Amino acid sequence: MRLVGLTGGIATGKSTASTHLHTSHHLPIIDADLLARHVVQPSQPAFHTILHTFGAANVLDLQQTPPQLDRAKLAALIFANPDARKKLNAITHPPIRIEMLRGVLRAFLQGSALCVLDTPLLFEAGLYRVVSCVIVVACSTQTQLSRLMQRDSCTRDAAQARIDSQMSMDEKRARADIVIENEGSLEDTRAQLDAAVNAVMPSAWETLFWRVCLTPLAFVLYGGLTAYVKLREMMVPSTSVVSMEKERKEL
Numbered sequence: 001m002r003l004v005g006l007t008g009g010i011a012t013g014k015s016t017a018s019t020h021l022h023t024s025h026h027l028p029i030i031d032a033d034l035l036a037r038h039v040v041q042p043s044q045p046a047f048h049t050i051l052h053t054f055g056a057a058n059v060l061d062l063q064q065t066p067p068q069l070d071r072a073k074l075a076a077l078i079f080a081n082p083d084a085r086k087k088l089n090a091i092t093h094p095p096i097r098i099e100m101l102r103g104v105l106r107a108f109l110q111g112s113a114l115c116v117l118d119t120p121l122l123f124e125a126g127l128y129r130v131v132s133c134v135i136v137v138a139c140s141t142q143t144q145l146s147r148l149m150q151r152d153s154c155t156r157d158a159a160q161a162r163i164d165s166q167m168s169m170d171e172k173r174a175r176a177d178i179v180i181e182n183e184g185s186l187e188d189t190r191a192q193l194d195a196a197v198n199a200v201m202p203s204a205w206e207t208l209f210w211r212v213c214l215t216p217l218a219f220v221l222y223g224g225l226t227a228y229v230k231l232r233e234m235m236v237p238s239t240s241v242v243s244m245e246k247e248r249k250e251l
């Protein structure tokens with residue numbers, strides 16, 4: 001199986017591209033943004049580390065029972081403050097990587113020839129090293145800014161802060177193996193994606209060779225990682241949720 005990294009800037013069209021790759025080419029997509037949401041659920045260790053690091057009052061949505069992370073509060077905090085962003089990345093990226101690896105192994109064991117790692121921070125987090133090809137979905141800065149403001153109904157300053165927190169599009173373009181220009185119509189973007197899939201799809205022989213060589217190892221690794229994740233979840237003390245509730249009432 002070949003692992004392809006799909007990246008770009010915020011709101012340049014990664015999800016639009018990965019939806020096409022999934023629906024038209026039936027490729028498994030490992031979506032880092034979705035995994036990032038999963039690892040901060042109250043049942044997960046990272047949730048409690050975030051509360052301890054930033055303070056419950058600064059990051060909780062107190063309207064929900066039990067309280068969940070307030071993503072807007074956390075976003076305001078980390079996109080205005082590089083140190084806070086580094087801290088949040090240090091908490092969330094290790095469990096996200098474990099979930100990504102589990103996803104890749106699952107795709108491999110299911111016999112996929114190509115698996116897509118859809119991740120906005122592929123370069124920033126060093127994940128470009130583990131993929132065999134990097135596809136960058138790009139558009140002009142002006143288009144990126146207006147798509148982001150429109151999609152998230154946010155101000156120009158908030159949108160610009162998110163864009164500035166990432167590697168520049170020029171650098172991402174320069175480091176890409178394939179650039180998808182997502183400036184025009186969706187049909188045009190889809191045609192570029194179809195050509196990219198043709199270019200990176202491995203032969204049936206290559207897929208068979210790696211399946212034969214690596215299936216036992218992949219089984220063991222997948223089982224071990226799954227057991228590790230479940231154990232970590234079991235070690236999240238239930239008292240932690242109770243004390244969070246108490247904290248909520250005191251706030």
Ligand SMILES: CC(C)(COP(=O)(O)OP(=O)(O)OC[C@H]1O[C@@H](n2cnc3c(N)ncnc32)[C@H](O)[C@@H]1O)[C@@H](O)C(=O)NCCC(=O)NCCS
Nearest residue numbers: 009010032033036071074075078088089092120121165166
């Ligand atoms: C800060 C959070 C709570 C904001 O949540 P929100 O629902 O508003 O945004 P969402 O998660 O949908 O992300 C939207 C986009 O923001 C950008 N983004 C998110 N986190 C980061 C970050 N740490 N650094 C730079 N850009 C980021 C990405 O382009 C992403 O596609 C959330 O993004 C988060 O937990 N980020 C830390 C985990 C992370 O690095 N995620 C990125 C994928 S690995």
Ligand SMILES: Nc1ncnc2c1ncn2[C@@H]1O[C@H](COP(=O)(O)OP(=O)(O)OP(=O)(O)O)[C@@H](O)[C@H]1O
Nearest residue numbers: 009010011012013014015016147151182184185186
């Ligand atoms: N070719 C296009 N023409 C018009 N609108 C587009 C096009 N491509 C994407 N969009 C729109 O731009 C917005 C951002 O696209 P999308 O959500 O796919 O970006 P993203 O890179 O996945 O964003 P994020 O970094 O936040 O995950 C969406 O509202 C989407 O519908």
